[in-house]
Amino acid sequence: MATILVLGGGYAGMRAIKFLQREVPSEDEIILVDKSGTHAEKTNLHEVAAGTIAPDRITYEINDVIGNRVTFIQDAVTNVDVDQKQVTLKDHEPITYDYLILALGFQTETFGLKGAKENALPMDDLKTSEAVYRHIEGRIKDYAQTQDPNDLVVAVCGAGFTGIELLGELTQSLPKLQTRYNTPAIKLICLERSPAILPMFDKSLAEYAMRFMAKHDVEMRLGSNIQEIKPGVVVYSDSNDEQHEQPANTIVWTVGVSGSHVIADSGFEQRRNRVVVKDDLSLEGHPEVYVVGDVAAVMDPESNRPYPTTAQIALAAGAQAAKNIGLQLRGHETRPFVYKSVGTVASLSDRDGIGEIFSNKRKVKGYPASALKKVITDRSILESARLSTVFSKGRFDLYH
DSSP: OOEEEEEOOSHHHHHHHHHHHHHSOTTSEEEEEESSSEEEOGGGHHHHHHTSSOGGGGEEEHHHHSOTTEEEEEOOEEEEETTTTEEEESSSOOEEOSEEEEOOOEEEOOTTOTTHHHHSBOOSSHHHHHHHHHHHHHHHHHHHHHOOGGGGEEEEEOOSHHHHHHHHHHHHHHHHHHHHHTOSOOEEEEEESSSSSOTTSOHHHHHHHHHHHHHTTEEEEETOEEEEEETTEEEEEOTTOOEEEEEOSEEEEOSOEEEOHHHHHTTOOOBTTBEEOOTTSEETTEEEEEEOGGGEEOEETTTTEEOOOOHHHHHHHHHHHHHHHHHHHTTOOOOOOOOOOOEEEEESSTTOEEEEETTTTEEEESHHHHHHHHHHHHHHHHHHSOHHHHHHHOOOOOOO
């Protein structure tokens, strides 16, 4: 009997669990370890952080969707020893495995910037995203007593995918908070080092997103090189190298992410906690170990650069890793991972968005892109959980 161990209950891990139950013999043991008993659709964390959706709308309990043959252990992974085939956990005994799927997810990357960890709010997971909204609402509510204008300033650091989607949602929720607590207008600012946003999209779509921000009074300070985060202040230099300080009693950090720190802690050869894998997603020298999701650097054979870490590729890689373990258990050769993106969509609130879909990168924008984003979320839930989960947690508010 073989023991197959999956670390991480995110997109890649849950998809792997689903396929392992189909692909491996019934006598083999399947174990899933995750620090939380709840799976969150992390591509929707920005909605929780902005307060435009309830947290339970983007989550499901892991034990509700895994099969009876899967043993679930809720615990934090502290070390992975691939030579000894053993994983150390915080509160349980070490687990020895025959096959391993590493899918430990991401963490906020501050790049060592002074004060970022201490004075800015991250969006790593459901808990930290909920904390962002509580902080925003708390500052706005407190304005009645403090009369501090900086309580009504929200600064988002970073205009990447997460930053832009968060800004889009905040344009909807901040006016409601302003009305609820009867405050002056709330100022929303974005500071981004690059001179342009969303380079993964066609320029016309990025320009559409910029027009959306201007329409909703978001101050986009592009070319802003953030140098330090002080308590209630973002210190940055502009394109002329002149230094500025932007006061804000809410500072949200969306500049970048890296893989789980467990990767570096365990001594893997890595960069930003991402491990380069072979074409079948296995670890060099360890054909029994598969690395997928945010901790994997899967090389694009055309560009010879790693694919972007997205939920789409994580789901596909989780399935392929499980299939390859099934092949190994039956004495067959593994198959290479072939990835074909079906497109990318970014929301700009519940009613707007931009995207490029299909192999020809057909451009979509406005409400159709927003609706498509919800369809993608529903598909993700179906791929990682069950059809019944889609009915209970899916996004069917396609029409307004």
